[in-house]
Amino acid sequence: MPAELRELTVRVSTRRWKDTVLDAVDLVVPDGKITALLGESGCGKSMAAAALTGSLPASARSKGQVLIEGAPVKGQREWQRLRDGTVGRLPQAGITAFDPEATVGEQLRVLEERHGRWTVARACAATRYPTEMADLYPKQHSGGQIQRAALAAALLPRPRVLIADEPTASLDADTAYNVWAALRRYADTGAAVLVITHDVPMLADTKIADHVALMRTGKIVATGDLTTLAALDDPYVRGFFQPTAY
């Protein structure tokens, strides 16, 4: 299995505040599939993404294992190597993927040259990033444009594992569908893709995710395909899916 959290518990502790943000989480992100991670705001989805990319905040302490390609990852040096082409992350705020002082195009070209895998043209076409924007600085983009640029940046190294944190949050429905389709095509090349999303209606309409995992207050409470989950006889799970009525 390319990416996995095994019994992972994460506690954050600051001077003002302490909390268990992931509680014995088991999560498998298989090859060639899209796994959608759902749950209410603040339940720990981004923390799970951070754990899978070795980027938990400094205030976090963890117990349990993170496995990439079947092996437990030990230490920041190994994470640095994995983040350089094996594990990719699309951050929740796409703009944070870029240096504010250089144009988006320059930064995409650096990734193309460094990894020698996807071309900038291919990554931009896959994500529907309008290439005429590439000469602009990150802050000159709209939320949706920079999110697509950040996805292009995440795809350029052609990572085996891609963790996308709300990749369609600021997109109109049509563009969002195109980004989901790009993620689907990417998973179909054999990559393991985890997508954090609140877009249950899109998942229900398109059936684009193979698996769904539902989190609640730091725990995974249900996993399976969307139709099975939505039909579960658990009041919380039922309540979560009910508004979309399918």
Ligand SMILES: Nc1ncnc2c1ncn2[C@@H]1O[C@H](COP(=O)(O)OP(=O)(O)OP(=O)(O)O)[C@@H](O)[C@H]1O
């Ligand atoms: N950098 C951080 N340092 C300390 N605690 C944090 C940090 N980031 C998030 N948290 C806390 O961890 C918990 C889980 O947050 P997380 O960002 O994973 O939620 P989420 O499910 O991704 O929410 P949303 O859907 O709103 O993005 C929250 O209680 C949050 O306050």
